[in-house]
Amino acid sequence: MKIEATEETPEFLINESESKISLKGRAFPENAISFFNPIFKSTYSFIEKSTSVVRFEIDLEYFNSASTKQLINLISSLETFHQNGKNILIVWKYDKGDDLIKAKGQEFSTFFDLPFKVEAI
């Protein structure tokens, strides 16, 4: 499963063999709900089938508040999966020196009760 990046939306990729899901790029679409909808569906169905640890990487350079809201909804659902016994690791990536994106990751990690790493690239 892959959605190519555009000027305003990130690349979305599910790598089944590595059990890895990633979002990479910029996220400020006009309609964040319709952009994230297929991402929610594919993520949930992949996790439901998965038996090993699922690594969800978020590597976003810029995002608007509407995308933040969707991202938080997505992580909330992953938290529920985690509480129901699935092994999930969120990895929030930031460019070294990008204090803002690092701080966003640290802030979001406090919103949830599931493994959440903030990692420099």
Added chain:
Amino acid sequence: MNLNNQDDFNLAYLGQFDDKITNLLIDLSSNQASNLQSGKSNRKISFLIAECFQNVIRHSDNLEKIENNDFFLLKKAGNVFYIFSINLIKKEKVQKIENAISTINELDKDELKKMYLKELENSEISDKGGAGLGLIEIARKTNNKLIFDFTESESGDYLFHFLTTLNLSNEDEESTSNELIFNFKKIYSKMLAKNTLFFYKGDFKQNTILPILSIVEANYLPSNFSKSNSKKMYLVAIEALQNISRHSLEKENKKEGTFTIKEHDNNLVIEFSNLVSGSIKPELENEFNYLISLDEESLGDLYKKRLKTILPSNQISSKVGLIEIIKNAGKNNIKFDFKSSENEDNNFIYNLAVSFSMN
């Protein structure tokens, strides 16, 4: 220039014209032209815009690197498009340009065509590649006289003012060329005096927002800010521009607003304004005052609460956009106000200004 003026569209840029900014401005201008017009006249406008940029770029003499002197303005009012440019040239070129334009202005349609073909055959290519062909093409495409004048600058060089008008209806324009050029020069002087670098007024669709964001990213962030500050400014710009697109009062299928970038006391100030209905003014004002009254921790708590609240499917706004702006800019760097609209009894112009220190 503000939301109260009757123009359908304004885009003004003051500064250096490198290839990157030139291409981005051409994109944004052409995008706007195609939002406003369709078909043949749209192609004509895009051609004229590109030609005018070539004129500024190719004939501007980078004299002693005087900064911020070149200027481009695109405006549509009623059925007329105006493209105005100012660039600095050497004294020796004044006569040559004046002769070329005066000759073009004396010719009728057929004579212009002949001159164009003749120029194509024996064009005397200057060191910058121009052969007067661009000016002839502008005159042919607009069916109008080329309007221009020169003023001497303090350094002894000259500012070349050049105005192209394209009338999409067959009615005659009311203003004379002297009046027109005087008014455009006034806008330039005002922008120069207020250190306004960029001004846009028009419809805020996503296809307009994206080229504006590219202009912000390419032209204003790298030289002025640290990585973290430039990211903050970019995020504020995204949020505020999309805010206009989402919440501005819709009139004739348009969500109109303005976006301005200016320098003030070593700060880069970005300003947004749009029309809001009188009925939502109290709610917006209360929300803003409430958010500004919160300390950092309480604002963070509210942010978390609103982000984690599951919204009913019919409610699109999660009310985190304004919090995001305040968090990124710092509440002391934000000003907002409402002005009553001169043209609309019950509506208001909502104005938001955010400053970023360039230190």
